[in-house]
Amino acid sequence: MSALTPSSQVLQRHEALFYGKNILVAGDFHDDYVLQLETAATKIHCTLFHLYSQLKKRYSDKLIEFGVMPTDACYENTNTLIYYWPKNKHEAQFQLAYLLNHLAQGTDIFIVGENRSGVKSAETLLTSFGTIQKIDTARRCSLYHFNADSRLAFDIKQWWHQYELQLDKLNIKIDNLPGVFSQRTLDTGSDLLLNALIDNTSLIRGRVLDVGCGCGVLSAVVAKINPSIELICVDVSAVALASTTQTLLTNGIDGEVIASDVFSDINGRFDLIVSNPPFHDGKETDYSAIETLIAQSRAYLAANGKLCIVANSFLPYHRLLAEHFKRVDVIAQTTKFKVYLAN
Template structure:
């Protein structure tokens, strides 16, 4: 999954002499074994990731120290930073604010990314911390910037990065963090799902919980449900915790790579599954869900999900369940349902 070097890492390979001068804290859009390449060229980096899938994969490599969470807490011997530009500019700002307080003035800061992925904003993003930002390299449609931390960065406070909105119809407060899906408002797919989901019972899984919108809606309507919320994003999991707490609700919230960290069976699985990862369209997680969900459902249990109407999910659901029902559509999105018979 993460074996081949991305074009960004291929460009960084041309600059290992500079990048390997000091042990780096590496964070952001990690999609390959760039940390292993850095470790072979010089001091092993310390990795911070909000992506549970990448965390597990890199831990299995065993080459570098890695930390999963909403902000790094221990950085070993790292004395510089390499930030790989995430999809959302707000997430890049968040990562800089979370990581730079752990470094001392004079630390070397590097930002790299796809030219179409927002990395050209590196000078502006680094301006609050640095007096001058230099472009070191540009190749493979990617760029690398370098700067020096000129002053101690302010202490990181998570609550300063919280935002939210109200769902008036459901009387819910939604809490979000940078980079979390549907961060500024309720997307039309989730709205369609909320309007069409039936009464549930027993143990329910909110797959890819995001900011906790679906889980909060289910619990507000049916507090007796045994709800479990999973996601691969530490920021999404934290947003879900905060959303549920803000509405006086509670659930079992934990990281899971697809369904791999689950135990036992569920009465219902409800999902607004991911469609994009980084800059790429990403179907693997949902395809795995559709092919495996039946094995995690009790007899008579159901899978309900919302998806872009053009995606070929009905065929995948039918292949696994033997049938697929379309229960709602709004032009752009459709709600599919299947029962484990």
Template sequence: MSAQTPQCQLLARQDADYRGWLWVAPPRDGWLESGEGNVWSADLGVCEAWRNAGRQAYDALAAPPPQVPGAVLFWPKSHALGEWWLSALNTALPVGTPIQVVGENQGGIKRVPKILADFQQACRKLDTARRCTLFATRTDKAVRGTEAAWQTFTAGGFTLATHPGVFGHGKLDAGTQLLMNALTQSPLPAPGRRSLRALDVGCGDGVLSAWLAKQGCQVTAVDLSTFAVEATRRTLDANQLTGTVVQSDVYRQIAGTFEAIVSNPPFHQERSIDYGPTQRLIREAPTHLVEGGSLTLVANVFLPYPDWLQETFGGFEILADDRRFRVYRAIKARH
């Protein structure tokens, strides 16, 4: 199978023997998934694809095998997240293990030599093509621990845990703030229950989950990212609130029904627009709602969500609009 992504196309032309190597934070690419070695990723979709291909996958907060011939790190758009991965590799693998770092030029890969110098690691350029660059280094003694990347900040009356790569890292997103304001002014409908079962899809740092729990909801929070799942757990703990947090691709790992679904859904995958998760969030929502249950979400005004809401629910209302974001609510009809 031919490589599909630019980074993998660059790797495919190398004469290196990658058998048994560890692929770290890679994109979805059939060339990788049909090859050899193991993957270490925070993305549940990536891990599931590798497991479905009969390959070993490790999530982001679990250490990979200590002995591998080498590792390839796919540099993320967040440099702070890339630095976390470097710290994790230096911590998990023996000193001197070969590491290659690959990424798109527009994604900041050219800053990697300076970052490696800060880690006291030598670096050399191996190749450049497909508007990507490949560097080589070796693991060294960890100069910083992985826990140092976790931070807390205060917003919306909550102490929030945050980690590089988690949505809204270190600040309260303006769309989320508009959504919480709208929920305050237009409370969630309560079809027959005093304590609503609420599902927060794409929970990020957990601010919506904390807000819902503080209102007395029985909260379940889901996110595709291991980092987001851990951030939400830490946020709930920091505010002495309770909830169930699950790593899930939208509804895939969720059972049961809810009185309310709330979301600030993502529409970017790295630098590409991806409407797929939000389309599933909307179109599959009625299956996961009780009769009279509601879906409330916030989105940029230019996104095509009204059409999907109309087609799925037969109608919706706009709770708030600040010309940049809109908050929509749709109700599952009673029969």
């Protein structure tokens, strides 16, 4: 696992608060610090599949779950919640709503996060539901203690958002939960990629893999262009997988939705791999997923298979692609984005 994040370093200053407690850990954490605490029991809920896989491998004796929301087993006998604030405020509201709806009254709740991610908004977000107190500020992070006087109401139906997408003659409805990329509207990179695919429909055939499927925009469009394809959608985010599943269902599209860290849980070869790959992990620039996608794609492409991705123009994609593919073409571009086709 990586070195302790600033948020975990702040928690480390208060280890005595967690001795002998039955703890549930949730939110946007990226290390295993909480599993090193001397607690009566520590349960982990992950919304990121790669983190879940790493922790499950190292701590097979612990209750570690992956999904949009924890199961009842995570809440059983829990008297303390450690919540790592995510980069997206709406995602934090969503996660805290279901957590505080299921935790027993009187549960000690500790919220920690980086100030630049908006953790300070926890003060106004929770003040009407109980007593919240800042107990530390360090490493550009804040740590709060909260005790709920009443449970928060939660109905997941109220958290789903839907928008309509019209491209060419296609009319598609996109469903999504908080925390998913392009949640409110189609991003400009995906728009450019989709229009490039509409202009090159012969690319969409056979087995098609959407890496980093998000809310299912790319998957839904390619399946509508050619309904005969075998569609596979992968992502590391639990809310992304749930959103893609719902988008496919809403539009009457058949497809397999799989939790996978790029190719970690994928088998077989594909005629087309499409992606609008992320280049951020939290607030930081991170090319690891991109580099894995490009470096390993050839092993998952069928004969004459192609990789089609969109990227910000300033990112070093062409160089990375040229290191692994014989031919790399730019099939669409604007001042900000380029669509690459490699084979």
